[in-house]
Amino acid sequence: MKWSELSIHTTNEAVEPISHILHEAGASGVVIEDPFELTKEREDQFGEIYQLNPDDYPEEGVIVKAYLPVNSFLGETVDAIKESVNSLIVHNIDIGLNKVTISEVNEEEWATAWKKYYHPVKISEKFTIVPTWEIYTPVSSDELIIELDPGMAFGTGTHPTTVMCIQALEKSVRPGDRVIDVGTGSGVLSIAAAMLGAEDVRAFDLDEIAVTSARLNIKLNKVNDKVTTSQNNLLDGVEENSADVIVANILAEVILRFTDDVARVVKPGGSFIASGIIQQKKDMVKEALISSGFEITETILMEDWVAIIAKRV
Structure with a gap:
């Protein structure tokens, strides 16, 4: 062909x-x-x-x-x-x-x-991303390995916006948490959340191709007992106070549209991790989050990108 x-x-x-x-x-x-x-x-x-x-x-x-x-x-x-x-x-x-x-x-x-562009990459304290065709031996006993096939959807999970999200999940997810991944793409953030001890992870994406690809990656990493994937527009139809952590690695323009919905769905004291934000739009997103009832707890910078961790007041 x-x-x-x-x-x-x-x-x-x-x-x-x-x-x-x-x-x-x-x-x-x-x-x-x-x-x-x-x-x-x-x-x-x-x-x-x-x-x-x-x-x-x-x-x-x-x-x-x-x-x-x-x-x-x-x-x-x-x-x-x-x-x-x-x-x-x-x-x-x-x-x-x-x-x-x-x-x-x-x-x-x-x-x-x-x-030829994809090789194992250590992206955080705990996680290493490994393409499925590469042979990789863990460096330490507590290292967490996520296997991905970049041909299925949206890269290998090593883009700065994804790396920052995974680092933020390490700080935010506790054993037994309920997590929602909005705009899941390859499913890498949902996989990471499950590996960090989340009991129930819901992975949403509007793109049917992404949903199919995420399911394959989730099964590949043996977390399909904790992660469910479905086609959904942002948080439409999701019940109130049903998540301990919500993560969204999408465009700033989209985040600005649904901060009120995030505040409705995440539990009081829960966390919202927002990434995919360019530096010029950082303040706009922060203002929207504060207006929706969040307190900004941390801002992470990598290259020209920003990730924000916010707590539901």
Whole structure:
């Protein structure tokens, strides 16, 4: 089978929404080429560091690549993707150069092209993300391993917004907690919550593809006895005071729309972890949370991204 590699030259701010657009269009996986990775300092004790080729990265901005099957609908699919990306401007998202290029690759080249980017990565005190095709030996007895297949949905869980969420979950989840993951994507946050001792985790996503992918990852990590996944629009229809912790790794614009709903669903004294927020919109989200009855307990910063831990007063 032949595949088309669709490449979009954009900004770091637009990576998450563009990745979502590409998955909705039928991409089996995305590759993010961020020049920041060339200079990012990492500890090499976990064996995840390998030599990156500067020629694979843009001098500025970020390139997001997706792989789509070459068929009679490809032209219409690409046009729809371009239109959706252009519409991000309406939401005040900087899409940068927004240069789109297309090239053709065969199936073997496609598999090699995106799998070479993913290796085991230690992302927090407790968690290591391991692609399913990699062999990894835990460094310590209390290390928690999350296995993910990036081809199923939304990357390997190593994006700063996801890393900050997992670090926040480590601080917030207690054994026996009830957790809701809004916009679950690959299911990685729900998996982490279950591994941290949550008794009941509900993973919601509006995207049917994400729901299917999350279920596969949840089963792969053997936490399907604690995690249920369903298609749902944010917290619509969820009962009051039914969660100890709610986590949402989505766009700031979406978080602003449902802070009152979060306050309704999370128990008094419970926590809301919000991520996917660019620095410029940090104060807007904080103000909305305070207005909805939350107290900001911690702000986590990583690269150009922000995660907020808030307590329901």
